[in-house]
Amino acid sequence: MRRYLLYIDGREIAPQTHTWFDSYNPFLAEPWAQIPQGGAADVDVAVQAAHRSFAGGAWSQLTATERGQLLCRLAQLVAREADRLAEVEVRDNGKLLAEMSAQVRYLPRWFSYFGGLADKIEGRVPPLDKKGYFNFTRREPLGVVAAITPWNSPLLLAGWKVAPALAAGCTVVIKPSEYASASTLEFARLFAEAGFPPGVVNVVTGPGHDTGAALVRHPLVKKISFTGSDRSGRALNEVAAQSFKHVSLELGGKSPQIVFDDADLGDAINGAVSGIFAATGQTCIAGSRLLLQDSIYEEVVGRLVAMASSARMGDPMSLDTQVGPIATQAQYEKVLHYIQTAQQEGARLLLGGARALRPECGRGWFIEPTVFGEVAATMRIAQEEVFGPVLSVLRFNNEDEAVDIANDVRYGLGAGVWTKDIGRAFRVSEQLQAGTVWVNTYRVVSFMSPFGGYKDSGLGRENGIEAIDEYLQTKSVWINTGAPTTNPFVLR
Numbered sequence: 001m002r003r004y005l006l007y008i009d010g011r012e013i014a015p016q017t018h019t020w021f022d023s024y025n026p027f028l029a030e031p032w033a034q035i036p037q038g039g040a041a042d043v044d045v046a047v048q049a050a051h052r053s054f055a056g057g058a059w060s061q062l063t064a065t066e067r068g069q070l071l072c073r074l075a076q077l078v079a080r081e082a083d084r085l086a087e088v089e090v091r092d093n094g095k096l097l098a099e100m101s102a103q104v105r106y107l108p109r110w111f112s113y114f115g116g117l118a119d120k121i122e123g124r125v126p127p128l129d130k131k132g133y134f135n136f137t138r139r140e141p142l143g144v145v146a147a148i149t150p151w152n153s154p155l156l157l158a159g160w161k162v163a164p165a166l167a168a169g170c171t172v173v174i175k176p177s178e179y180a181s182a183s184t185l186e187f188a189r190l191f192a193e194a195g196f197p198p199g200v201v202n203v204v205t206g207p208g209h210d211t212g213a214a215l216v217r218h219p220l221v222k223k224i225s226f227t228g229s230d231r232s233g234r235a236l237n238e239v240a241a242q243s244f245k246h247v248s249l250e251l252g253g254k255s256p257q258i259v260f261d262d263a264d265l266g267d268a269i270n271g272a273v274s275g276i277f278a279a280t281g282q283t284c285i286a287g288s289r290l291l292l293q294d295s296i297y298e299e300v301v302g303r304l305v306a307m308a309s310s311a312r313m314g315d316p317m318s319l320d321t322q323v324g325p326i327a328t329q330a331q332y333e334k335v336l337h338y339i340q341t342a343q344q345e346g347a348r349l350l351l352g353g354a355r356a357l358r359p360e361c362g363r364g365w366f367i368e369p370t371v372f373g374e375v376a377a378t379m380r381i382a383q384e385e386v387f388g389p390v391l392s393v394l395r396f397n398n399e400d401e402a403v404d405i406a407n408d409v410r411y412g413l414g415a416g417v418w419t420k421d422i423g424r425a426f427r428v429s430e431q432l433q434a435g436t437v438w439v440n441t442y443r444v445v446s447f448m449s450p451f452g453g454y455k456d457s458g459l460g461r462e463n464g465i466e467a468i469d470e471y472l473q474t475k476s477v478w479i480n481t482g483a484p485t486t487n488p489f490v491l492r
């Protein structure tokens with residue numbers, strides 16, 4: 001079994017705890033790698049290294065253009081290693097090789113985009129209402145960033161944080177999920193090869209409540225950029241508030257896909273199936289609630305169930321596989337529990353609803369693609385994030401009712417609208433409480449367009465020009481060009 005090391009201050013080192021834990025392959029349901037258990041002392045060494053590099057160290061000596069060039073060099077190295085890194089992710093989280101390869105091959109664009117942005121961060125000269133002064137603003141990096149990531153797309157989501165953070169001039173300590181740490185540890189080595197000074201990016205692995213919590217508490221960490229569940233996000237936000245750390249949170253969702261009776265139903269059904277069953281439902285933007293207008297309900301449900309029932313399950317490394325396993329045993333049990341709850345609450349099971357016992361699934365943690373019909377908006381299956389291949393289908397009568405049902409959850413990450421009526425597309429997009437609305441498409445993301453949540457789905461934005469703001473603070477500088485300073489008791 002492969003035994004990994006921490007990556008701190010440009011070097012691979014053993015954890016001071018002298019402890020490693022197993023990382024499981026979800027398809028085989030057996031350990032495949034050993035991950036170092038970083039303790040508070042390891043976290044401290046990593047944060048100190050990041051702080052040294054930031055505060056007067058090698059990183060702070062570089063110009064913004066030089067920082068950008070390093071990011072562009074990193075982009076080339078990630079592109080070179082993409083296929084290998086994607087395979088490591090599949091071993092760790094069981095998601096399809098086709099999806100992880102596409103993600104990791106796309107990842108270099110984040111480094112080149114934010115690399116290009118590094119030397120375009122500008123302050124401004126506000127017009128003034130006072131004579132005899134000059135005022136300008138500077139955009140300054142916050143300092144050491146803790147980037148805490150989940151297991152479902154480890155490298156892509158690390159890149160969403162690391163690229164803008166480094167472009168802004170911050171340094172970073174990444175704490176990947178304890179269920180999928182290997183790819184981030186491999187990725188870290190590329191920073192040295194690209195020529196980044198030691199300490200700019202560090203990786204400390206271990207459980208959230210221990211290693212993650214130590215990072216969140218550390219006084220030299222100035223910003224926490226977190227992606228994960230709203231439960232963990234709330235807990236760490238409370239701790240971060242004690243020392244007024246800046247926090248951005250990318251949390252869970254219960255995203256609706258609304259299909260109106262004027263939509264192209266073939267496209268909408270493709271979008272609904274991929275929205276929930278791609279990635280085995282283990283994506284924050286899973287379209288886990290399908291809202292169908294009464295008049296098309298039966299037809300769409302019939303066609304959707306037929307399509308979902310033909311999905312090929314099996315080895316995620318095989319490019320023929322369409323639905324892979326659930327990433328962890330705990331998540332597997334949780335999804336089965338939700339299926340049971342939905343049945344108890346009176347939702348009608350239309351497809352699946354059980355562990356997948358197909359021979360091609362071996363001993364892996366597989367659950368059949370599951371569809372519940374006649375789901376009421378108040379049921380737990382319509383309100384809570386399952387994070388698995390479970391679709392809830394709800395009915396609506398008219399546009400207002402569709403919007404009401406769509407917004408009637410505490411989450412607000414994504415939403416899909418399927419209609420050929422352009423006026424309706426604009427009206428409904430405006431009324432939906434979600435950070436991203438897709439019209440006649442679903443799950444499209446880009447490094448160029450902001451991404452984030454409304455309501456309990458989070459705070460702050462990743463991607464797009466806005467993302468850089470999450471890692472900067474503004475300083476206002478006043479210069480006296482001739483105003484009198486005569487009366488010390490009067491503020492001018």
Ligand code: NAD
Pocket residue numbers: 148149150151152153157175176177178206207208209211212213216227228229230231232233235236249250251252253283284285385387413453457458
């Ligand atoms: P999780 O909250 O269990 O863990 C996420 C990360 O936080 C892990 O690295 C974990 O070790 C760490 N962590 C947990 N508790 C912590 C604490 N108290 N202090 C510091 N660190 C802590 O989430 P998960 O199960 O890995 O991921 C699934 C969740 O992530 C889902 O809710 C999903 O919707 C969400 N997600 C959101 C987005 C988004 O962009 N909005 C993207 C992907 C996943």
